[in-house]
Amino acid sequence: MSSYSAVQDESLPSVFIPVSRVRAVARGLVWTVLGLGLARTVAYFVSDLRLVPSAVSNRIGDYAVLVAMVPLSVVSLVLLYRGLKWLALGMWPSRIGFVFTARGLSVRLGPFGSRVYAAGHVRVRYPFEMSDDEAARSSFEAFLPEEEQIATLVPQIVPPDGAAIRLDLMRYSGRAESDLAARLSPILSAWRAP
Structure with a gap:
């Protein structure tokens, strides 16, 4: 030392x-596609939730699904952020x-x-x-x-x-x-x- x-x-x-800009764009696309796929999955489940009292809704189950979707949405945002950073690196205007x-x-x-x-x-x-x-x-x-x-x-x-x-x-x-x-x-x- x-x-x-x-x-x-x-x-x-x-x-x-x-x-390697090609590698950066490829990594960015992979991370972004993963993030978008997870975001779409979260949006699909959240769109069916009925959080207002009604005769057809078991609100406890809906709240449980909502709680389960919060960590997945955070992971989705992290993946999107990481992917967009790699895409930005691949398209960075300077050397x-x-x-x-x-x-x-x-x-x-x-x-x-x-x-x-x-x-x-x-x-x-x-x-x-x-x-x-x-x-x-x-x-x-x-x-x-x-x-x-x-x-x-x-x-x-x-x-x-x-x-x-x-x-x-x-x-x-x-x-x-x-x-x-x-x-x-x-x-x-x-x-x-x-």
Whole structure:
């Protein structure tokens, strides 16, 4: 758990990893369709409720159905919100993605927020650099040879706020981890240098 000094080498090229807009729209559509389907189901059951006293209504049963529909409607709203956020990401008008430079990392994710991290404040560690306890909790990659880890894996990139940059890279970009590792290798090596 060492921290690394800021990189002063401005000759390193910046690397831009774009967000896969197609994946974002696909995820948005899936979440939105699920939310709309659940909302339609809730609306169907709620529309048949008779909450006023009458000879044909058992109000206790109607109130029970209404109480059961409240959590489902909340879940429906959450799914719709999540879906619309992903759709907005897919159609975001500006450039979205991850920008790695010698000075640091800029994460631009549109509706999911933007963050900037200085290279000196970000820890970059491969599984072979973790303690035995951390390696035991990690996946099988900790047992790969060091050279193979460096060549094929994106290391843990841990900023001060503890965000999961490695997972975000793979989730939003839709690229293979080995491709990301090859593209980011020069900059991450410079960040790791003492």
